[in-house]
Amino acid sequence: MMATQGGGEEPDPFSVVTRMAGAGGDSTTHLPARCGQGIQISDLCSALSVHTMVLPPKQPGATYSVFGKDPRSGTVMLASKGGGIGVGHVILGSFSGVGRGMSDPPIEGAIGRRPSASLSPEVCLAAPSILPLGIIEEGDALEVPEIGEDEEVFLSLTAPPPNQWYHGKLDRMIAEERLLQARTAGSYLIRESDRRPGSFVLSFLSMTNSVNHFRIIAMCGDYYIGGRRFSSLSDLIGYYSYMSCLLKGEKLISPVAPPEPVEDRRRVRAILPYTKVPETDEISFFKGDTFIVHNELEDGWLWVTNVRTDEQGLIVQDLVKEVGREEDPHEGKAWFHGKINKKEAYDLLKTVGQVCSFLVRPSDSTPGDYSLYFRSTEIIRRFKISPTPSNQFMMGGRYYNSIDDIIEHYRKEQIVEGHNLKYALSVQHQEQVLTDTVEGKEIYNTIRRKTKDAFYKNIVKKGYVLFNKGKGKRWKNLYFILEGNDSQLIYFESEKRATKPKGLIDLSVCSVYEVHDSMFGRPNCFQIVVQHFSEEQCIFYFAGETPEQAQDWMKCLQNFCNNLRKPSQPCSNKRLRQVSSLFLNVEEAHKLPSKHFTNAYCNIYLNSIQVAKTHPREGQNPVWTEEFIFDDLSSEINRFEISLSNKTKKSKENDILFMCCPLCRLQRGQMIDEWFPLSSHVPLKNMAPSSLRLRVRYSVEKIMPVEVYNELKELVLLKELHVISALAHVCGQDRTLLASVLLRIFRHENLEAQLLRELNDREISAEDEATTLFRATTLASTLMEQYMKATATPFVHHALKDTILKIMESRQSCELNPSKLEKNEDVSVNLAHLLIIVSELVEKIFMAAEILPPTLRFIYGCLQKAVQQKWPRNTTMRTRVVSGFVFLRLICPAIVNPRIFNIIADPPSPIASRTLTLVAKAVQNLANLVEFGAKEPYMEGVNPFIKSNKHRMIKFLDELGVCQLL
Numbered sequence: 029m030m031a032t033q034g035g036g037e038e039p040d041p042f043s044v045v046t047r048m049a050g051a052g053g054d055s056t057t058h059l060p061a062r063c064g065q066g067i068q069i070s071d072l073c074s075a076l077s078v079h080t081m082v083l084p085p086k087q088p089g090a091t092y093s094v095f096g097k098d099p100r101s102g103t104v105m106l107a108s109k110g111g112g113i114g115v116g117h118v119i120l121g122s123f124s125g126v127g128r129g130m131s132d133p134p135i136e137g138a139i140g141r142r143p144s145a146s147l148s149p150e151v152c153l154a155a156p157s158i159l160p161l162g163i164i165e166e167g168d169a170l171e172v173p174e175i176g177e178d179e180e181v182f183l184s185l186t187a188p189p190p191n192q193w194y195h196g197k198l199d200r201m202i203a204e205e206r207l208l209q210a211r212t213a214g215s216y217l218i219r220e221s222d223r224r225p226g227s228f229v230l231s232f233l234s235m236t237n238s239v240n241h242f243r244i245i246a247m248c249g250d251y252y253i254g255g256r257r258f259s260s261l262s263d264l265i266g267y268y269s270y271m272s273c274l275l276k277g278e279k280l281i282s283p284v285a286p287p288e289p290v291e292d293r294r295r296v297r298a299i300l301p302y303t304k305v306p307e308t309d310e311i312s313f314f315k316g317d318t319f320i321v322h323n324e325l326e327d328g329w330l331w332v333t334n335v336r337t338d339e340q341g342l343i344v345q346d347l348v349k350e351v352g353r354e355e356d357p358h359e360g361k362a363w364f365h366g367k368i369n370k371k372e373a374y375d376l377l378k379t380v381g382q383v384c385s386f387l388v389r390p391s392d393s394t395p396g397d398y399s400l401y402f403r404s405t406e407i408i409r410r411f412k413i414s415p416t417p418s419n420q421f422m423m424g425g426r427y428y429n430s431i432d433d434i435i436e437h438y439r440k441e442q443i444v445e446g447h448n449l450k451y452a453l454s455v456q457h458q459e460q461v462l463t464d465t466v467e468g469k470e471i472y473n474t475i476r477r478k479t480k481d482a483f484y485k486n487i488v489k490k491g492y493v494l495f496n497k498g499k500g501k502r503w504k505n506l507y508f509i510l511e512g513n514d515s516q517l518i519y520f521e522s523e524k525r526a527t528k529p530k531g532l533i534d535l536s537v538c539s540v541y542e543v544h545d546s547m548f549g550r551p552n553c554f555q556i557v558v559q560h561f562s563e564e565q566c567i568f569y570f571a572g573e574t575p576e577q578a579q580d581w582m583k584c585l586q587n588f589c590n591n592l593r594k595p596s597q598p599c600s601n602k603r604l605r606q607v608s609s610l611f612l613n614v615e616e617a618h619k620l621p622s623k624h625f626t627n628a629y630c631n632i633y634l635n636s637i638q639v640a641k642t643h644p645r646e647g648q649n650p651v652w653t654e655e656f657i658f659d660d661l662s663s664e665i666n667r668f669e670i671s672l673s674n675k676t677k678k679s680k681e682n683d684i685l686f687m688c689c690p691l692c693r694l695q696r697g698q699m700i701d702e703w704f705p706l707s708s709h710v711p712l713k714n715m716a717p718s719s720l721r722l723r724v725r726y727s728v729e730k731i732m733p734v735e736v737y738n739e740l741k742e743l744v745l746l747k748e749l750h751v752i753s754a755l756a757h758v759c760g761q762d763r764t765l766l767a768s769v770l771l772r773i774f775r776h777e778n779l780e781a782q783l784l785r786e787l788n789d790r791e792i793s794a795e796d797e798a799t800t801l802f803r804a805t806t807l808a809s810t811l812m813e814q815y816m817k818a819t820a821t822p823f824v825h826h827a828l829k830d831t832i833l834k835i836m837e838s839r840q841s842c843e844l845n846p847s848k849l850e851k852n853e854d855v856s857v858n859l860a861h862l863l864i865i866v867s868e869l870v871e872k873i874f875m876a877a878e879i880l881p882p883t884l885r886f887i888y889g890c891l892q893k894a895v896q897q898k899w900p901r902n903t904t905m906r907t908r909v910v911s912g913f914v915f916l917r918l919i920c921p922a923i924v925n926p927r928i929f930n931i932i933a934d935p936p937s938p939i940a941s942r943t944l945t946l947v948a949k950a951v952q953n954l955a956n957l958v959e960f961g962a963k964e965p966y967m968e969g970v971n972p973f974i975k976s977n978k979h980r981m982i983k984f985l986d987e988l989g990v991c992q993l994l
Contacts, residue, residue, distance in 0.1 A: 187262040187263070187265045187266045187269070188265070188283045189419075189420075189429050190261070190262065191285065191286070191289040191290070191419050192283040192285045193216060193217050193218055193265065193283035193284065193285065194217075194218050194219075194261070194286070194290055195217050195218070195219045195286040195290060196219065196220055196286070196290035196292040197219070197220045197222060197225075197292065198219035198220070198222065199222040200222065200229075200231075200241065203217060203219055203229070203231040203239070203241075204231070204239040206284055207231060207232075207233040207239050207284055208233065208237075208239065210233065210282065210284050212233070212281070212282045213233060213234060213235040213237070213278070213281070214232075214233065214235075214278065214279065214280060214281025214282055215232070215233040215281070215282045215283075215284050216230060216231065216232045216233070216265075216280045216281075216282070216283060216284065217230075217231050217283065217284045217286075218230050218231075218244070218261055218265070219231065220292070221243070224243075224514075226246055226323060226324070227243065227244060227245055227246055228243075228244040228246060228251070228261065229241050229242065229243060229244065230242040230244055230253065230264075230268075230274075232274055232275070232278075232280070234275055234278055235277075235278060240275065242254070242274070243534065243536070243537075244261070244264070245514075245516065245532060245534055246322065246323065247323060247518075247529055247532055248322060248323055248331045248340070248527070248528040248529060249322050249331065249333065249340050249528075250528075250529070250532075251263075251264055252531075252532045252534060253534075254537070254558060254566065255533065255534075255558030255566030255568075256566065257531055257532070265280055265283075268280045269281070289419045291353075291357060293320050293321070294320070294321040294350075295318055295319065295320055295321070295335075295350075295351035295355075295360075296318070296319050296321060296330070296332070296345075296348035296349060296350055296351060297316065297317065297318050297319070297348060297349055297351050297360070298313050298314065298315050298316060298317045298318075298319070298343075298347055298348050299315065299347060299348060299349050300315055300347050301313065301314050301315045302343065302344075302347055304341070307524070308342070308525075308527070309341050309342045309525065309527040309528050310341055310342045310343070311332075311334060311337075311339050311340070311341035311342065311343065313334055313337075313343065314336075316455070317334055317335070317336050317337075317360060318334075318335040318336070318351060318359055318360025319332035319333060319334055319335065319343065319348065319360075320332060320333045320335060322340075324345075325342075325484075326484065326485060328344055328345040328346060329342055329343075329344060329345070330342070330343050330344070330345055330348075331527075331528070334360075335359075335360030335361055336360055336361065336362050336454070337362075340528075341528075342527060356390065358388070358398075358431060361388075361431075361432075362452045362454045363386060363387050363388050363435065363452035363453065363454070364387070364388050364389070364455075365387050365388070365389045365453075365455060366389065366390060368389060369392070370389075370392055370399075373387060373389055373399075373401050374401070374408055376453055377401060377403045377408050377453060378403075378408070380453060381403050381451065381453050382403070382451060383403060383404065383405055383447070384402075384403065384404075384447055384448065384449065384450035384451055385402075385403045385450070385451040385452075385453045386400060386401060386402045386403070386435075386449050386450075386451070386452060386453065387400075387401050387452070387453040388400050388401070388413070388431060388435075389401070391412065394412075394414070396414075396415060397412060397413060397414045397415070398412075398413040398414075398421075398431065399411070399412060399413070400412075400413055400423070400434070402443060402444070402447075402449065404444055404447055405446075405447075409444060411423060411424070411443075413431060413434065421433075421434060435449055435452075484509055484511050484518065485511065485512075485513050486511060486512040486513045487509055487510065487511060487512070488510045488511070488512040488584060488588075489508075489509075489510040489580075489581065489584045490507070490508065490509045490510065491507070491508065492505050492506065492507055492508070492523075493505075493506065493508050493570050493571070493572060493577075493581060494506075494570065494571040494572075494573075494930070494933065495508075495519065495568065495569070495570055496548075496568070496569040496570075496571070497568060497569075498567065498569070502933065502934060503571065503933035503934065506519045506520065506521065506522075506530065507519065507520045507521070507522055507523045507526055508520075509526065510584055510585065510588070512588065515534065515535040515536045515588040515589075516532055516533065516534060516535065517532070517533040517535055517556070517585065518531075518532050518533075519531050519532075519533075533556060533558065533568060534558075535556075535585065535588040535589050536588070536589075536590070537558060537559055537590075538556050538557060538558050538559070538585075538589045538590065539556070539557045539559065539589055539590055539637075539662060539664060540554060540555070540556055540557075540582055540585050540586050540589055540662070541554065541555050541557060541634060541637050541639055541662075542554050542555075542582070542639060542658060542659075543555050543569065543639055543640075544632075544639055544640030544641075544656055544658075545928065546640050546641050546642065546643075546654075546656075547638070547639070547640060547641060548569070548571070548927070549925060549927045549928070549935065550571060550927035550928055550930060550933075551571075551575065551928055551930075552571055552572040552573070552574060552575050552577065552578035552930070553569060553570065553571045553572075553578070554569075554570050554571075554572075554578055554581070554582050555567055555568065555569050555570065555637070555639075556568045556570070556585065556589075557637055565636075565637070567637070571930065573821075573930055574818075574821065575818070586662075590664070603732070603733050604730050604731065604732060605730070605731040606663075606728060606729070606730055606731070607659075607660050607661075607728070607729050607730075607731050608660070608661040608663070608665070608691075608726070608727070608728045608729075609657070609658060609659045609660065609661060609726075609727050609729075610634075610657075610658045610661060610668065610691070610724070610725075610726050611655075611656075611657050611699075611723075611724065611725040611726075611727075612632065612655075612656045612657075612658070612668065612722065612723075612724055613653070613654070613655045613656070613722065613723035613724070614630050614632070614642050614652045614653075614654050614656070614670070614720070614722060615651070615652065615653055615701075615721040615722060615723060616649065616650065616651040616652065616653070616720075616721045617649065617650050617672065617706075617718065617719070617720050617721070618649055618703070618718065618719045618720075618721070619648060619649070619716050619717065619718045619719070620648045620649070620650070620672070620685070620718050621648075621712060621715045621716075621718065622648050624674060624684050624712070625648060625650075625672070625674050625684070626646065626674060627644045627645070627646055627674055627675040627676070628644065628645060628647075628650050628672055628673070628674055628675070629641060629642050629643060629644040629645070629672070629673060629674075629675055630642040630652065630670050630671070630672055630673075630720075631670065631671045631672075631673060631683065632656060632668065632669075632670055633668065633669040633670070633671070634658065634661070634665050634667075634668055635664065635665050635666065635667060636669065639658065640656050642654045644675035655764070657764070657765060665691070666690060666691055666692070667688055667689060667690045667691060668688075668689055668691070669686060669687065669688045669689075670686065670687050670704075670720060670722075671683035671684075671685065671686040672684055672685040672686070672706065672720070682709075683709060684708060684709065684712075685706040685707065685708055685709075685718055686706065686707060686708075686709065687704045687705065687706050687707065687720055689704065689724070691726050694724060694725075694726040696726060696727055696728050697725070697726075697727045698725065699723060699724070699725040700722075700723070700724050700725070701721070701722075701723045702721070702722060702724075703719045703720070703721050704719060704720050704721075704722060705717060705718075705719050706718040706719055706720055741773065744770070744773060745773070745774070745777060745779065747782070747786070749783075749786055749787070752770065752783075752787075752807075756807045763805070763806070763807050763810045764810060766807065767807060767810040767811045767814055768814060770783065770811065771811060771814055771815060771818070775818075780815060780883065781883050781886055781887060783811070784808070784811060784812060784815060784887050785887060785890045787807060787808040787811060788808050788812070788887070788890065788891055788894065789890075789894050790808070791806060791808045791809075792891075792894045792895060792898055793898070795898075798895070798898075798899050798902055798905055801895070801909065801912075802909070802912050802913070809917075812887075812913055812917070813913075813917050813918075815884070816884065816913065816914075816917065816918045817918070817929075819881045819883070819884055820880060820881065820884060820918060821929055821930075822879055823876055823879040823880045823881075824918065824919065824922045824929050824931070825929065825931060826872070826876045826879050827869075827872050827873045827875075827876040827879075827919070828869065828872070828873075828919070828922055828923060828926070828929075828931060829931050830872070831865060831868050831869045831872065832923070832926050832931050832932065832944070833931075833932070834865075835865065835936075835940050835943050835944060835947070836932060836936055836937075836940050838861075838939075838940070838943070839939060840857075840858075840861050840939075841853065841858050841861075841939050841942070841943070842858050842859075842861050842862035842865065842942070842943045842946050842947070843855075843858050843942060843946070844858060844859060844862070844946065844966040844967060844969065845966045846966060848942075859969045859970075862943070862946055862947070862950070862970070863969075863970065863973055865943070865947055866947055866950045866951065866970070866973060867973065869923075869947060869951065870951065870954065870977060870981075873919065873951075873984070874980065874984050877984060877987065877988060880988065882991050885988055885989060885990075885991035886991050888910045888913070888914075888988050888989040888991075889989030889990060889991060890989075891909045891910060891913075891989070892906040892909065892910065892986070892989040895909045904957065904982075906986065906989075907957070907981075907982050907985045907986060908956070908957075910985045910986075910988055910989060911955045911956065911957075911981075911985050914955070914985070914988065915951065915952055915955035915956075916952065916955070919951065919955075920948045920951060920952045920955075923944055923947055923948040923951065924944055924945055924948045926944070946967075949964075949967060950967070950970045950973070950974075953967075953970070953974060954973075954974045954977055954978070954981055955981060955985075957978055957981065957982070958974075959971040959974050959975065960974075
């Protein structure tokens with residue numbers, strides 16, 4: 029497409045421009061057709077980009093004619109001429125003859141309006157355009173709507189121009205009036221919040237004729253709504269117009285334009301030059317550069333876009349001054365010269381420019397118009413650019429949303445024969461030398477003293493937490509800031525680059541849920557659930573290094589969650605706190621349909637949010653007997669659900685059967701043992717009624733001030749442990765909760781050593797056979813296990829982590845079992861590799877003894893003395909009693925499942941998992957001082973290693989107990 033010097037243009041073949049988000053640019057297809065001519069849709073489709081969707085599908089023999097431009101710029105209208113498709117129209121991609129810009133600015137002002145081309149009435153009966161998506165989170169899917177016979181389909185992959193929906197600063201009442209006047213469900217507009225300057229609001233007229241307002245958080249050039257991030261408001265509009273519903277079953281359809289275009293972006297200009305500090309989010313700039321301000325951060329920092337370079341980053345407010353609203357909005361563009369006359373423009377291009385250089389300046393003859401000056405081989409040509417009443421720009425009879433779009437178009441297309449726009453002739457800056465003035469020195473000294481620790485206000489909590497955007501994704505250790513004023517959880521790649529967020533979660537529309545260890549095979553997890561307006565859910569998962577860290581983050585986050593939905597009911601007694609808890613034991617299922625279940629497992633949900641799952645079990649009557657405890661439930665939770673799925677090798681395992689139980693159905697505090705009928709999500713033929721047996725207890729307790737419990741605490745702490753013995757008797761098999769509560773109380777009073785020593789001594793006194801000591805699960809063994817996990821994590825990491833990470837990375841098998849060996853696999857090579865790993869691991873365990881906490885080593889010493897007194901003739905008993913705790917209940921479980929100690933984030937591969945199991949077997953037998961025999965003959969190759977290290981193991985275990993309690 030070529031422009032003539034007078035601003036006209038020569039005709040060009042029909043072309044379709046297609047683009048998909050993330051596809052790396054636009055694809056233009058030229059086709060030999062003009063308005064009124066016929067074109068076969070099959071020819072058109074074969075020529076288009078592979079990313080282009082053609083709806084309705086092409087059919088043999090179908091011919092379409094080009095009608096011309098649609099009122100919505102960026103489309104081409106084709107009408108069916110046969111082939112049995114009907115009389116509908118198809119609109120594909122963007123018609124290059126319209127001159128539609130290919131991109132939207134990051135911050136939208138009033139930049140463009142649709143062309144004023146008029147068409148026949150039937151052509152104007154167009155469906156709402158399909159709009160672009162922004163930054164899509166992983167897992168989002170493209171939903172292509174079904175197309176009826178007589179429908180038109182728009183695949184215009186850009187949003188309407190901002191001047192059609194952006195209203196600037198507008199209060200809520202006026203926004204509602206404008207939408208109600210539109211009288212069309214799906215109407216929308218975006219305005220700057222009158223309550224929170226710098227944030228935006230999407231106002232939407234629903235099918236119920238009510239206006240809904242959705243908060244949009246603007247942060248460092250990005251826009252956040254409903255747990256999703258977008259790089260522009262246009263992308264946000266496109267996403268909720270086409271990709272996702274804003275409310276259930278409702279999308280953005282009709283933009284409501286402001287009475288007149290709005291341009292309210294704050295602009296500033298540099299009064300001094302600046303060179304950025306390396307490894308920061310600052311940007312360098314020249315004196316005179318113009319910036320668009322996105323965010324005013326703390327301590328005088330601004331997040332901006334440099335108009336000349338289009339670069340985003342940090343600048344200091346001291347180095348800029350405000351730009352008046354009356355100034356031409358193109359000031360600062362690399363190609364714009366607002367302060368030179370026509371002769372100076374010619375002189376610049378002649379003396380400084382080269383062939384294909386260009387610049388733009390205001391027109392002398394027509395105020396408000398612009399002139400594009402272009403240097404060709406022989407002469408300097410001038411093209412007129414005129415703003416239109418619809419806030420577009422016309423050049424040569426073609427319409428564009430901005431002058432940027434004109435320039436971008438002619439960078440790709442010829443502006444005159446054989447030439448494109450190539451070199452923008454920028455304003456010649458005078459030498460950027462700062463005079464050595466006291467004022468200049470003081471400004472720069474002030475900048476150097478500024479810290480970036482104060483970018484965010486009211487930081488309630490900050491630190492590193494493991495983060496995961498969804499099941500199946502990788503865990504990442506990210507830096508988080510909990511900002512209290514605006515209830516925002518902001519996260520970054522690292523503390524050093526804590527300026528522009530990697531993401532942001534608006535806690536005012538969120539809930540926090542605990543996550544059971546079974547969900548990810550690791551402890552200390554929780555989740556934040558963003559309640560989407562369309563009833564969809566966006567879930568973020570977190571994991572703390574310790575239970576205390578996870579609980580601390582959860583409590584802080586809960587204080588800021590659901591602020592928009594929390595009822596403002598005054599509490600009758602602010603010193604009382606109501607706590608709900610749910611005990612759930614999944615026992616067994618009965619008569620599961622054999623066609624659908626071979627390896628069944630249960631997913632457990634609270635208010636439709638998954639919080640746990642069972643292990644898979646084979647058969648149609650699987651038995652699980654797995655226990656789950658959910659403490660301190662949110663007041664929002666009113667039901668639990670369980671769905672049954674079948675474990676397969678597929679990545680997606682659908683729920684097949686389910687049950688739901690409202691919490692109000694359960695008697696508070698009463699344990700029920702009941703068979704619940706299972707329903708199916710879809711009809712299952714010839715299926716006998718299935719059921720699921722559960723033991724459930726739901727309790728609601730009022731927690732009083734801590735001083736009320738002082739007398740009870742004194743009774744619990746008595747040395748005789750009468751109350752604890754009574755509690756253990758009442759609890760029966762439910763020892764886990766009792767043990768965790770007792771451990772918290774005694775650790776708070778620094779009396780855990782006394783508690784564990786006394787309970788262990790009683791266990792030893794009551795046992796007759798040395799071989800069965802601590803084999804059963806008792807209150808004493810449960811307390812010891814919990815205390816080791818709580819205090820010995822640094823020891824486990826130091827001793828095991830390096831070797832386990834090597835196992836995770838290695839592809840070498842250690843398999844010794846003949847029934848599991850691959851074809852042509854050499855067992856001797858596997859054994860050698862296994863022995864290298866075991867030897868390295870045992871060596872590191874021996875070297876890590878000093879890292880074990882002194883209190884734990886003191887307790888081991890007490891155990892050794894107690895068993896020596898009980899069985900004085902058994903010389904190995906003092907070694908075995910410590911081994912039973914250190915290896916059987918701490919080290920070997922961490923080897924088999926390293927995720928429970930946060931040693932690894934992702935599940936191990938099948939080879940790594942098998943290697944970990946074999947290593948754990950070898951280490952456990954060494955700790956037991958027992959060689960492999962007839963039960964596992966394939967492991968006998970490890971016996972020489974066990975024999976040669978028995979004495980070292982005995983010395984290691986005996987010395988663990990040599991520690992005096994401070």
